[in-house]
Amino acid sequence: MSAGTLEKISGLLGSLMVSVFVLGLAQGISAGFAGFWGGLPFWVICLTVLPLIFYDLWDTCFRKAK
DSSP states (O other): OOOOHHHHHHHHHHHHHHHHHHHHHHHHHHHHTTTHHHHHHHHHHHHHHHHHHHHHIIIISSSOOO
C-alpha cells in the first residue's frame, strides 16, 4: 500500500472519528441539562470548525499539487 493511500485512509478515518465525537458531544449537551439554547453556542462552534477539518483533509490529501 502506498504512502499516499495510507495517508488518505487514515485522514478520512481520523476526520470521521473527530466528527462523530464532537457532534455526539454537542447532541449530548443539547439533550441534557443545558437544553437547546444552552447547547446552541457549542453547535455553532462545531458547525464552524468541522468544515475546516474537512477542508484541511481535502487540501492535504486529495487536491492535486501544482
